[in-house]
Amino acid sequence: MKIAVSGCLLGEEIRYSGGHSHDRFVTQSLGAYAQFVSFCPEHLAFGTPRSTIRLVEDENDGYYVQSSDGEVDVTEKLLHTNNIELQKIQNEPIRGIIFKSKSPSCGLGSAMVYRSNGYSKEKGDGLFVKICKEHFPLLPMEEEGRLNDPWLRENFIMQLFAYDDFENFKDSKPAMKDLVDFHQSYKFMLQAKDDVLYRKLGQIVGNHDKLSFDEVLNKYEYVFKTIIAEKSSIGKNRNVLEHMAGFVKDKISKVEKEMLHEQIRDYANKIVPLIAPLSRLHMFAKTYDVEYLLNQKFLHPYPKELALRSDIKGGK
Ligand code: SF4
Numbered sequence: 011m012k013i014a015v016s017g018c019l020l021g022e023e024i025r026y027s028g029g030h031s032h033d034r035f036v037t038q039s040l041g042a043y044a045q046f047v048s049f050c051p052e053h054l055a056f057g058t059p060r061s062t063i064r065l066v067e068d069e070n071d072g073y074y075v076q077s078s079d080g081e082v083d084v085t086e087k088l089l090h091t092n093n094i095e096l097q098k099i100q101n102e103p104i105r106g107i108i109f110k111s112k113s114p115s116c117g118l119g120s121a122m123v124y125r126s127n128g129y130s131k132e133k134g135d136g137l138f139v140k141i142c143k144e145h146f147p148l149l150p151m152e153e154e155g156r157l158n159d160p161w162l163r164e165n166f167i168m169q170l171f172a173y174d175d176f177e178n179f180k181d182s183k184p185a186m187k188d189l190v191d192f193h194q195s196y197k198f199m200l201q202a203k204d205d206v207l208y209r210k211l212g213q214i215v216g217n218h219d220k221l222s223f224d225e226v227l228n229k230y231e232y233v234f235k236t237i238i239a240e241k242s243s244i245g246k247n248r249n250v251l252e253h254m255a256g257f258v259k260d261k262i263s264k265v266e267k268e269m270l271h272e273q274i275r276d277y278a279n280k281i282v283p284l285i286a287p288l289s290r291l292h293m294f295a296k297t298y299d300v301e302y303l304l305n306q307k308f309l310h311p312y313p314k315e316l317a318l319r320s321d322i323k324g325g326k
Pocket of ligand 1: 016019024049
């Protein structure tokens, strides 16, 4: 899987000062499963080291870029290198982008935008982020600062792997039956994010309007990618866990059932992390060979070595 990443997060010494912002979660944890496509529109425009830049609001609610070096307007120069970096990303089959927080180019909602009188105004998207959002509206995107939050981190990684899974699915030249299987395998994961849209997705797969498969797949893709961009919650996960427990309730003993429900309650009360009731469910599914559960992406949405469901703070 290819992911585009702000070069400074990969340890490249390209920040304005000549330093880097190496992020170990990105390079070491994610690096075991991804190849990175690095970008840095500022290094390309001005070299390193360089003067700092800042975003300044203009009268049309957009903004221009000012260099601290004599307050020169460097918007055009930076737009040019933004386009070069955009092209580089577009030429690769990327599954997501990870940006460096607080940067006037790469900040995802965390870049400071100034009023023309010099007083700080509010936080917004960096210039390169704006361009990427316009070109890849459904692509998973996060900034490294937000990835320190275990809940946001798990949701982003889940989105990233589901997005990759869907792209690989499309590449496999699927037929309608394959889409039905794909949809079924995502049932609980999608329900843990948005039950209403999940049902809409079911109607698309049902194809009562007798559309061509390509049309169905296009519609499916849009709604699927929209759902996986949403965040799950403890409440929604709990509903899904109860639902999954229904698939083994006639197979397990009374005590096992009580223990399973106690663990689901403990998860809802933030006493144990999500991995606890899920592991128990997984064990029952394996013991009694409940294929429907074993095929669920919710049980294994990404490599288990990432261990993102083992943190009690991973639920909100
Ligand atoms: S422009 Fe982006 S990639 Fe380059 S140094 Fe700044 S934050 Fe890092």
